[in-house]
Amino acid sequence: MRKHLRIFACYFRLNLASALEYRASFFMQAFGMALSNSSFIFFWWVAFRQIGGAIAGYSFEDVLFIWAVGSSAFGLANIFFANASGLTRLMVTGELDTFLLQPCNILLNVLCARTTLSAYGDLVYGFVIMGLFYAGNQAAWLWFLCGMAAGGLLFTAVTLAAHTLSFYWGDASVVGQMATEFAINFSIYPDKIYGPAVRALMYSLLPMGIAVHVPLRLFLRPSPWLALAALGGVVAYCAGTGWFFYRGLRRYESGNAIVTRL
Amino acid sequence: MKKVRKYWVIARVSFSNAIAYRAALVSRFCFYTLFLYVFTRLWRAIYQEGSVHGYEYSQMVWYLIMTEFVMFACGTGIFASMNDEVKSGSIVYQLGRPAHYVLYQFANAMGQVMLNLVSFGVLAGILGHVFVGPLPTFQWAGVPALLLSLALSLLLDYFFLMLIGLAAFVLEDNFALFLIYQKLNFMLGLFLPVEFLPNWLQMVAKNLPFSYVFWAPAKIFVSYSPQVCLELIPRQAAWAAAAIALTFFCYHLSVRRLQVNGG
Numbered sequence: 001m002r003k004h005l006r007i008f009a010c011y012f013r014l015n016l017a018s019a020l021e022y023r024a025s026f027f028m029q030a031f032g033m034a035l036s037n038s039s040f041i042f043f044w045w046v047a048f049r050q051i052g053g054a055i056a057g058y059s060f061e062d063v064l065f066i067w068a069v070g071s072s073a074f075g076l077a078n079i080f081f082a083n084a085s086g087l088t089r090l091m092v093t094g095e096l097d098t099f100l101l102q103p104c105n106i107l108l109n110v111l112c113a114r115t116t117l118s119a120y121g122d123l124v125y126g127f128v129i130m131g132l133f134y135a136g137n138q139a140a141w142l143w144f145l146c147g148m149a150a151g152g153l154l155f156t157a158v159t160l161a162a163h164t165l166s167f168y169w170g171d172a173s174v175v176g177q178m179a180t181e182f183a184i185n186f187s188i189y190p191d192k193i194y195g196p197a198v199r200a201l202m203y204s205l206l207p208m209g210i211a212v213h214v215p216l217r218l219f220l221r222p223s224p225w226l227a228l229a230a231l232g233g234v235v236a237y238c239a240g241t242g243w244f245f246y247r248g249l250r251r252y253e254s255g256n257a258i259v260t261r262l
Numbered sequence: 263m264k265k266v267r268k269y270w271v272i273a274r275v276s277f278s279n280a281i282a283y284r285a286a287l288v289s290r291f292c293f294y295t296l297f298l299y300v301f302t303r304l305w306r307a308i309y310q311e312g313s314v315h316g317y318e319y320s321q322m323v324w325y326l327i328m329t330e331f332v333m334f335a336c337g338t339g340i341f342a343s344m345n346d347e348v349k350s351g352s353i354v355y356q357l358g359r360p361a362h363y364v365l366y367q368f369a370n371a372m373g374q375v376m377l378n379l380v381s382f383g384v385l386a387g388i389l390g391h392v393f394v395g396p397l398p399t400f401q402w403a404g405v406p407a408l409l410l411s412l413a414l415s416l417l418l419d420y421f422f423l424m425l426i427g428l429a430a431f432v433l434e435d436n437f438a439l440f441l442i443y444q445k446l447n448f449m450l451g452l453f454l455p456v457e458f459l460p461n462w463l464q465m466v467a468k469n470l471p472f473s474y475v476f477w478a479p480a481k482i483f484v485s486y487s488p489q490v491c492l493e494l495i496p497r498q499a500a501w502a503a504a505a506i507a508l509t510f511f512c513y514h515l516s517v518r519r520l521q522v523n524g525g
Contacts, residue, residue: 025437032441039445043453050314050458056307174289181293185300193300193307 007104008112012080015115026117033121034128037071040188041129056190062216063190064133069144069212070187072126073151078119081111081156085180087163088173097254107245111156140219147215150234151187154211157241158183164241167248179206187212207237268361269369276373287377291385294334301326301453302393316457320394321484327393328480329452331386335378336416337423338371341440344427348520357517364424364513371420397484404486407495411479414498419475421505428509431516446470451477471501 019026041064048060055063077084087110090096099109126148134140162179165172182201186208191199202209214230217223280287302323309319317325344367347353357363390397426443430436450456450467456477459467467473478494 028438032438035441035445039448042449046454046458046460047308049460051308051311053311055304055311174285174292177289178292178296181296185296189300189304190307193303195303 004105004108007108008080011112012115015079015112019115019117019120026120029117030121030124033118034125037067037122037125041067056192058190058192061133062220064129065140065144065216065219066190066212067188068126068129068134069147069151069215070126070184070208071122071129072144072148073187073211074155074184075119075121075123075126076148076152077155077159078116079123080115080152081160082116082119083111083114084156084159084163085176086114087160088166088171088176091166091252092171094254096252100254106249107242111160139222143215143219146218147211150215150230151208151211153234153238154207155180155183157238158206158208161241161244164245164248167251182206183208203233207233210234210237269365272361272366272369273372273376276370277376278373280374280377287381290334291381294330294382294385295389297330298323298327298389298393301330314458317455317484318398320398323394324390324397325455325480325484326453327386327390328483329476331382332412332415332419332476332479333452335382336375336412336419338375338420340367340371340420341423341427341430341436344424345430345436348430353520363517364509367424367427368420375416399484399486401486404482404491407486407491408479408482411482411491411495411498414495414502415475415479417502418471418498418505421502421509422471422475424509425505425512428512428516431520443472446472447475451475451480455481471505474498474501 044060044063044067047055048063058066083090087096090099090110096110099106099113102109126144130141130144134144159176159180162176163172165175169175183206186194186202186206191202191209191213194202199209210230210233214226218227218230305319305322305326308314309322314322344353347356356366359366422443423440426436426439429439433439450459450470450473456464456467456473467477474494474497478498482490482494
C-alpha cells in the first residue's frame, strides 16, 4: 500500500512539474476553464431571474452547490487520473505493453500517468464557489469535500469502465467520450429535470447522482443511512470497475510498437 | 474565373475527405442529440415553474435547436489547426501554396461545413419534431431570410475564428482568446436569447458582434417578421464585412511578423 502511495505521489509531483514547465500555458488553461464554468453560472443566474423561484426543486444556491461539487470532482479526477480517458488510445497503439512490464500496480500506473492542465481550473472553481456562497457553513463544506472525493473516484471509474469496453469491442473511444459527457451533464443540472429512466441510470450505471446530488440532500437533511448507502455505492462501483478492467486486460493482445517511457 | 475554380476544387476535395470520415460525424450527432436532450428537459422544468419572457416552450426548444445547429454545423476548428501549424512549423507549406492563405483555409473549411449543414439540418428537423413537434410560428416566407442570416452567421463565426487563428502568428498560442470568444457567444445568444438578459446587458449585447452569430438566425427562425429581419440582417452583414476586412488586414500585418522554427 505504501509503495502504491509513493508511486501516486511521485506521478503527481512529476505531472505538476511538467505542467509548470510551460507556466503561461498552464495558468491560461486553468483560468480558461474557470471562465468557462462561470458562463454556465451566468446562465443559471438569468434563468432564476426569469422564474424568481426554484427550478425542479433546486434553488440558485443548491445549483451552485452541485456545480461546486461537480466541478471540483471532475478537476480532481483529471488532475490525478486523467489517463483513464487515454486507455483506448494506449490499447489501440500498443503502448499499454510498457505499463504491463513495469513492476507496479497496472491500473494505478495507467491512471496516474497523465494530468490535464485545465483540470486545476475546475478544482479551484468549486472552492471559489463554496468560498463565495457557503463561506461560514461547516456542514456545506463537509458534504462538499465528501462529494468531491467520491465524485473524483466515480468520474474516473465511469471513464475507465467505458474505455475498458475497448478490450471487448475494439475501439470504444466514442463510448468513452459519451460516458464522460453524460456523467458531466448528470452532475451539473438538477436531477429532477430528467425522466425516471435517466434518473435510474444516474444512480446506477453512471452514478454521478451519488457524488453530487446525494451530498446536497445530506447537507439539507442529514441522514446517516443515506450517507452509508452512498459510501457503499461508491466503493462497490469502484471495486466493480477495477474487476472489469482486470478481466478485460486478460483479452489484451500485445502490439508490436516499440515504446520507451522514461 | 480560373481563380474561383481553384478554390472550388479545394472545397470539393475537402468535402470528399469529410465524407470519408463518417465515424467522426456520427459521434458529433450523438453529442448534438445529448446536448439538445439535456436542454430540452431543463427548459421543460423551467417552464413548469413559470412563464418566460416572450417565448413559448416549443419556441425555446426550436431556438436551442437552431443555435446548436449553427454551432455544430458551421463551427470549424480553424483557430486550433492554425495554432498547431504555427507551433509545428508546417505553416510554411501552407503559405507556399499557389493560393491565398486565407481563401485556401476558407475553401478547405467549407467542404466540411457543407456536409455538416445538410446532415445536421436533417437531424435538427427530426429532433425538433420528436421533442416538441412542429414550430407553431414557422413561416415559409421567412426561409430566404433565414438562409441569408445563416450564411452571414457562418461568415461571421468563421472569420472571427480566423482572426483568433491569426493571433497565433504573433502570440504563438491563441487558446485563451478562443475561450473568451466562445464564452461571449455562450452568454450572448447560444444558451439564452438576448431578450432574457437584463436591460443594460441587452443594450451591450446588441451592439457587439457576438449575438449575431447565434441569436440572429435563431430569432429569425422562431419569431420571423419582416421587421425582425430588417433589424438583424443588416447588422449581421455589417459585422461580417468588418470581420472579413479585418481578417485580410491582420493577415497582411501578421504574416510579416511570423517567425517559424523547425518545420
